[in-house]
Amino acid sequence: MMVPENRDFFEEGDEEESYGTVESMDPELYRATTEGDILEFARAMDHTTLDRVIYRTSACCVQLGPQKNTVLHIATSSGHYEIVKLLCNDLPFLVAEKNSKGDTPLHIAARAGDWSLVSLLTSCDSGEGVLLLENDEGNTALHEALGHRQQQVARILIDRNPNASYWANKKGKSVLYLAAEAGFSALVKLLMENPAGNCGVEGRFRSKSPVHAAILGKNIDVLRILWEKDQSSFHLRFDEEGTNALHFSANIGFLEGVHFLLCNFWGIAYQRNKYGHFPIHTAASKGDVDIIQGMLLHCPDSRELLTLEGQNILHVTAKSGNDKAVSSMLKMPELEKLLNEKDGDGNTPLHVATIYRHPRIVSALTWDERVNLELGNNNGLTALDIAEEYMETLASFQKRLTWMALRVAGAPRSLHTNVSKNTKTSGAGRKSKLENYKDKINVLLLVAALVAAATFTVGFSVPGGYNNSNPDQGMATMLAKVKFQEFVICDTVAMYSAIIVTVTLIWAQLGDLSSMQVALNLAVPLLAIALAMMSIAFMAGVYLVVSKIRWLGNVILVMGFAVVIVLAALFVPLCFLGSSSHRIFRWVSYFPFCLLLHAFGSYTERDELED
Incomplete structure (x- = not known):
C-alpha cells in the first residue's frame, strides 16, 4: 500500500521530521476496515495500491496508522472475519507485521479471545513462525491468551504447535506460570507433559515459579498437578526475601494450600526467610489463627520456633496488633507456655503489645490470670514501666489507653523505676519535661x-x-x-x-x-x-x-x-x-476503659502511622 499522496510534498529528512509528522492511513480504507464493509474495503484497496508484488518486496509501502497498525491489525481488533480472511489469502505477510507496541494481529486476537480469528491467522501460509513472535513486553500470543484468561484460545495455540518453546516474558512469567495463575489445570498438565513449552527458566529471563502462581490463584488442583509432575519446584524460593511456598500460602491466607504442603512436604515448615521468620511466624503476623492451628496440627513443635529476635508466635501476633487472634490464641492450651516467654530483649508478649501500643491486646493479656504482670525485661522494666515511659511527654490517646489497660489490671512497677526516672530527668530532658508540664x-x-x-x-x-x-x-x-x-x-x-x-x-x-x-x-x-x-x-x-x-x-x-x-x-x-488486683474493682474500672476503647479504637492505626 502507498502512503498518502501528500507524503511527496516533503523530501526525506525535511520538515516532516522536524515538525513530528506521523504516519496516517487512507481515510476511506480506514473507515471501511473498521466498519467491516468488504465491498468498500476492496474498492479502497484498489485505489491505494500499486501492485501486490510491491507488498511482498517493500514493507515501507504498507499503509500504517498513527500506532503503526496495518489494515490487518485494524480488521482483527474490530473482529471482521471476512476482511481478515481476505487479507490472509492475498497478503499473508501482514500476519507477522508489528505495531508500535510490538503486537501482531495474532496478539490482538488472542487477547480478545476470538478463537475463530486465532485459527484463521495461525493457518495462514506465512504464519508458521508467528506463534513465537513477541511484543514489547516479551509476550507471545499464547502469553497474551493466558494472561487474559482466554482458555479456549490458549488451547488452540498450544495444539497448533505443541512442541514450541516459549520463553518467559519480561516480567519473568512463563506460559506455565500464566496457566497456573489462571487456574487452567488441564493446560498446566498439558504443558508439564511437554517440557519444551515451559522454556525460559534458564533463558533470557529467569522464570517465576509456577508454584507461586498456583498459590497466588489459590488453586489447589493446579498445585496437585505441579507436585505430581515436578516436586523439585517446591524447593525454590519465590523472591529475594527467601519466601517459600508455605510462607506465601500463610501470607495470603490459603488454608487449603497450607494443609496440602504440610501433608506432602512438612519439612518446609522449618525454613526461615531473609528476616528469620518461619512460616508459622508469617501466619502469626497476619493473625490467621486457622493457619496457625493447621501448622501446629501437622508440626506441633513449630510452636517453639523463634525469630532471629528470639520471639515466639505470640510475640509476633501481639506485635501485629490483631487482638482477635491474640484472644483466640489465649484459648489454645498448647500455647500456655508461650504467655510469659521472653524474647532476646527480655520482653514478654505483654511487653511487646505495650511497646507497640495495642491497648486491646494489652487488655486481653492482662485479663488472663496466667500472664505474669510483674515480669521485667533485660532492663528491669515491667510492662507498666514501659507504658509510663511513653507518658513522659505529650502522649497520644492510644498510648494513654495502653497505660490505662495496665493500670486497670493492677500491673505493678519495678522496684527500680523511681531511681531510673530520677536519673533520666536531668539536663535537657528535665528542661523539656518542665516546659511540657507548664x-x-x-x-x-x-x-x-x-x-x-x-x-x-x-x-x-x-x-x-x-x-x-x-x-x-x-x-x-x-x-x-x-x-x-x-x-x-x-x-x-x-x-x-x-x-x-x-x-x-x-x-x-x-x-x-x-x-x-x-x-x-x-x-x-x-x-x-x-x-x-x-x-x-x-x-x-x-x-x-x-x-x-x-x-x-x-x-x-x-x-x-x-x-x-x-x-x-x-x-x-x-x-x-x-490499680487493684481485686476482681470487682477491675470490673468497675474496666467499664470506662471499654467505652473509650470502642469509641477511639478505630483511630489507633492512624496514631501509629503519625508517630
Missing part, C-alpha cells in the same frame, strides 16, 4: 478560671429570679423545688472545685517538677468534677424553666445525663487511675 498547667488554669467565673455569675442569676415582697424578699422564687436545690448544690460544687484547681495550679508554677506532677494529679480530677457539676447545674436550671412541657423536660434530662457520661469517659484516662 504548658499543661497553663491550659488547665485557663479552663479552671473560666469555670469559676461562669459558675459565680450563674450563682447570682438563678432560674426564676428573686421575691420582691415580704416576708421572703430576696429569696429565690423556686427555692422549694428539688431541681432548684440540685442546681444550687452543683453550681456551688463546680465553683469551689474550680477555685481549688486554680490555687493548686498557681502553687504548681512556683514549685519544681515533682510538685507540678502532684498538682496535676490533683487538679485534673477536680476540674473534671467542676465541669460535670456545671453540666448538671445547667441541666437542672433549664429543666426548671421548661418542665411544664413534659417531653421537652425529659429530653433535657436525657441529654444532660448523656453529656455527664461522656465527660466521665473522656476524663478517666486523664485522671489518676488507681
